Amino acid sequence: MPTPDVHFRTIIEPFRIKAVEPIRFTTRAEREAALEQAGLNLFKLHADDVLIDLLTDSGTGAMSSEQWAGMMRGDESYAGGRSFYRFEAAVREITGFRHILPTHQGRAAERILAGVALKPGDIVPNNTHFDTTRANVESAGATALDLPIAEGLEPENRHPFKGNIDVARLEQVLTDNPGKVPVAMVTVTNNSGGGQPVSMANLREASRVCHAHGVPLFLDCCRFAENAYFIKLREDGYRDKTPLEIAQAMFACADGATMSAKKDGMANIGGFLAMNDDAMAESARNLLILSEGFPTYGGLAGYDLEALAVGFHEALQESYLRYRLRSIAYLGERLTGMGVPIVQPPGGHAVYIDAKAMLPHVPQSEFPAWALSLVLYLEGGVRSVEIGSVMFGRQPDGSEKPAPMELVRLAFPRRVYTQSHVDYLAEVLEHVNGLKQRIRGVRLAEAPAVLRHFSARLEPAHGSLLA
Numbered sequence: 001m002p003t004p005d006v007h008f009r010t011i012i013e014p015f016r017i018k019a020v021e022p023i024r025f026t027t028r029a030e031r032e033a034a035l036e037q038a039g040l041n042l043f044k045l046h047a048d049d050v051l052i053d054l055l056t057d058s059g060t061g062a063m064s065s066e067q068w069a070g071m072m073r074g075d076e077s078y079a080g081g082r083s084f085y086r087f088e089a090a091v092r093e094i095t096g097f098r099h100i101l102p103t104h105q106g107r108a109a110e111r112i113l114a115g116v117a118l119k120p121g122d123i124v125p126n127n128t129h130f131d132t133t134r135a136n137v138e139s140a141g142a143t144a145l146d147l148p149i150a151e152g153l154e155p156e157n158r159h160p161f162k163g164n165i166d167v168a169r170l171e172q173v174l175t176d177n178p179g180k181v182p183v184a185m186v187t188v189t190n191n192s193g194g195g196q197p198v199s200m201a202n203l204r205e206a207s208r209v210c211h212a213h214g215v216p217l218f219l220d221c222c223r224f225a226e227n228a229y230f231i232k233l234r235e236d237g238y239r240d241k242t243p244l245e246i247a248q249a250m251f252a253c254a255d256g257a258t259m260s261a262k263k264d265g266m267a268n269i270g271g272f273l274a275m276n277d278d279a280m281a282e283s284a285r286n287l288l289i290l291s292e293g294f295p296t297y298g299g300l301a302g303y304d305l306e307a308l309a310v311g312f313h314e315a316l317q318e319s320y321l322r323y324r325l326r327s328i329a330y331l332g333e334r335l336t337g338m339g340v341p342i343v344q345p346p347g348g349h350a351v352y353i354d355a356k357a358m359l360p361h362v363p364q365s366e367f368p369a370w371a372l373s374l375v376l377y378l379e380g381g382v383r384s385v386e387i388g389s390v391m392f393g394r395q396p397d398g399s400e401k402p403a404p405m406e407l408v409r410l411a412f413p414r415r416v417y418t419q420s421h422v423d424y425l426a427e428v429l430e431h432v433n434g435l436k437q438r439i440r441g442v443r444l445a446e447a448p449a450v451l452r453h454f455s456a457r458l459e460p461a462h463g464s465l466l467a
C-alpha cells in the first residue's frame with residue numbers, strides 16, 4: 001500500500017541556489033568609520049560595507065532561472081515588441097485593467113497619475129501614502145490625506161487587517177469635499193503602516209463609497225500577492241481560492257493601479273500604471289511618452305518586461321508565498337520572544353521594530369528609530385530603514401510634526417536570505433536589546449526640503465550614539 005502524504009511542519013525555502021553573491025564581513029571599527037563617512041545616514045553607505053541588507057525589499061530580490069531565461073527572449077524593438085505584449089497579458093490577467101502603461105518604477109507611475117489627475121487644492125485619501133506617493137501628490141499642489149483605521153496606529157494591536165482604510169472617514173472626506181477628490185487610493189499591503197494587509201471586505205467598502213461619489217479608486221499595488229495571501233489565510237471565504245483568484249477579486253474593486261514591480265513583480269526594476277478610463281489613459285500615455293518612453297516599453301528594456309511577465313506569476317505561487325510570510329513571522333516570533341517590541345502581527349515583507357516603545361528615553365525630536373537603525377548597523381552590520389520622523393516629520397510648510405509611529409523596518413529581499421541569516425539577525429537584535437539603555441538620540445545637521453531621509457546628514461545629539 002502506498003504511504004500517504006506526510007505534511008512536515010518545516011516550511012523550507014521553495015528553491016535551490018544556482019548562483020551566489022559573497023557578502024563582506026567588516027569590523028566594528030570599520031563600520032564606525034563608514035557611518036561617520038555616510039553622515040549617519042544608512043542610505044549613504046557603500047553596500048559592500050553591509051553584511052545583511054534589509055534596507056528595502058524593493059528591487060533587491062533574486063530572479064529565478066525562468067526569469068533569466070525570459071531575459072534572453074527580450075525583444076528590444078522600439079515599438080510593438082513582443083515582450084511588451086507578454087508583460088501586458090500577464091498584468092491584464094491579474095488586474096483586468098484595460099490600459100496598461102509600463103514605467104521604470106512605481107514613482108514614475110505615481111508622477112504620471114498625479115500629472116493627469118491632480119491640480120492644486122485637490123485631496124487624495126489613502127490608507128497611508130508611501131513617501132514617494134505623498135511627495136508626488138504634494139508636488140502637484142494637492143493634499144495627501146492618510147486615513148488608516150485606528151488599530152493600524154497601535155503597534156501591539158493584533159487586528160488581522162491593520163492596513164484597512166477607515167471607510168467612515170473616507171466617506172466623510174468625500175461628502176465634505178465634492179469635486180476636490182479626483183482619485184482615492186488604497187495601498188496593499190500598507191507599507192508605511194507596518195506592511196499590514198487590507199481585507200477584501202474593506203476594499204469592497206472603499207470601492208462602494210468612492211463609486212457612490214463618482215471618485216475612481218486606485219490601488220498602490222506593489223505587494224498585491226502578499227496581500228492576497230493574507231486574505232487567503234485570514235479572511236472568511238477565501239481559504240479555497242488561489243492567490244491569483246484573490247488578486248483578481250482585489251483589482252476588481254478598483255479603477256486603476258500604480259505598481260512598483262520591484263516588489264511583487266519579483267524583478268530588479270519596473271512598474272506600471274493601469275486604469276480603465278479611456279480619456280485618462282490617453283493623457284497618461286502622452287505624459288509617458290514625454291518622460292518615460294514609448295508606450296510599449298515605458299522606460300524599461302524588453303528583457304525587463306520579460307522578467308516581469310514571469311515574475312508576476314511566480315509572486316502568486318502558493319509555495320513561495322507560504323515561505324515568504326513564514327520567514328517574516330519567524331523573525332517576528334524570535335524578537336517578540338526576547339521582548340523586542342514590534343508591530344504585531346508581523347507584516348508581509350518586513351518586521352517593524354517599535355522604537356518609541358523600545359527606547360522610551362529617546363524623545364521623538366531626537367529620532368529614536370533612526371538612532372536604533374544606526375546602532376543595528378554599528379553592532380551587527382545590518383542595514384534597516386527608519387520609518388518615522390526623519391522620513392515623515394517635515395511638513396509641506398516647513399514645520400516639524402512628529403510621525404505617528406517611530407519604526408525601524410527590517411525589509412526582506414525576496415528569495416535572497418536563508419534561515420541562518422535570520423538566526424544571525426535575531427542574535428544581533430538580542431545584543432542590541434541588551435544595550436538599549438545606552439542608545440542616544442540624533443539630530444539633523446543638513447537636510448533637503450523633500451524626501452530628506454535619502455540624503456540628510458545627521459549627528460549625535462549628545463556627543464555619541466552610545467552612552
Ligand SMILES: Cc1ncc(COP(=O)(O)O)c(C=O)c1O
Nearest residue numbers: 058105106107130132191222260
Ligand atoms: C507602497 C509603495 N508605494 C510606492 C513605492 C515606490 O516605488 P518605487 O520605489 O519603485 O518608485 C514603494 C517603494 O518602496 C512602496 O513601498
